[in-house]
Amino acid sequence: MxxxxxxxxxxxxxxxxxxxxxxxxxxxxxxxxxxxxxxxxxxxxxxxxxxxxxxxxxxxxxxxxxxxxxxxxxxxxxxxxxxxxxxMKQAESVLIELRGGAANGSPPNRVMVSFHLEIKNLSQHDVAVLAVTLDKRLKPKNPPPANIHISSGEIHRQLIEVADVPALDEDLGGREMSRFTAEMNYRLEGLDWQRGLTGSPQRLHETDVFVRTE
Known part of the structure; x- marks a missing residue:
């Protein structure tokens, strides 16, 4: 009632x-x-x-x-x-970029021999980059970097040598390369995230598995 x-x-x-x-x-x-x-x-x-x-x-x-x-x-x-x-705001402040490096040869036979990987930590906390997954078209001579510690406000820059990658003008001279993809798996304030060159970070949970492509 x-x-x-x-x-x-x-x-x-x-x-x-x-x-x-x-x-x-x-x-x-x-x-x-x-x-x-x-x-x-x-x-x-x-x-x-x-x-x-x-x-x-x-x-x-x-x-x-x-x-x-x-x-x-x-x-x-x-x-x-x-x-x-x-x-999310802090996670969005950790950025990954690919920038053009050096090349050998002349078009149409020019090949990229290196590019620059940049990871910017613009968040208020230190970040641990656990793994980086590169585009399959990029063929690094050494495995992509992993377990990188970047303090708040710091930028990690690394030259990565590659082989047999056809190069375009836009891939050279330190310009941002947009035709390739890359993802990183990173830990911020005890939380695991994954993000690519574009888009928002995705929160990873214990059941998520990060697979790195060599």
Whole structure:
């Protein structure tokens, strides 16, 4: 029974019983038997009203508790959302870039012999770059770098030598190379992330597996 109708029901029931008892006493000329019977009815009605009031009080208490729990859940969700946004903002401040290096030969037989890997830590915390995955078209002579520690505000620059990679003008002279891809797996403030040259970082969890392509 909804709590909002219990109080009107109690008032209506009490009024009806009191009216009926008064009418009967008047009709029966206030005889002792009817006065006793009426008292019994009043006692029963009082018991019923007490139970109804207890139900109403219980429902009201339950509603107040649920409202408090919902308010607490909302606050927790807001705090978690703020934490998530702050963590994402810091993760977005760690960037990876590929920049052109040197080449041998002349077009159309020119080949790239090296390029520059840059990882910028613009976050407020130190970062550990656990692994770097390079585009399959890039063929490094040595494995891509791993387990690099970069302090807050620092930039890690590394020259990587490659072989048999056809070179375009845009791949040379330190310009940003956009036709290749690269991803890095990094740890920031105890959280693991993965991101590429473009797009937002993706949070990694314990069940995620990072596969590095040689």
């Amino acid at each position: 909804p709590s909002r109708i219990i109080l009107p029901l109690m008032c209506g029931l009490a009024g009806a019983i009191i009216g009926a008892c008064a009418a009967l006493l008047f009709v029966k000329n206030w005889t002792p038997d009817w006065i006793e019977a009426t008292g019994t009815w009043f006692g029963g009605v009082g018991t019923i009203l007490t139970l109804l009031w207890a139900v109403r009080a219980f429902r009201a208490d339950q509603a107040a508790r649920e409202e408090a729990r919902e308010s607490e859940r909302t606050k927790d969700q807001e705090k978690q959302s703020a934490r998530d946004q702050a963590e």
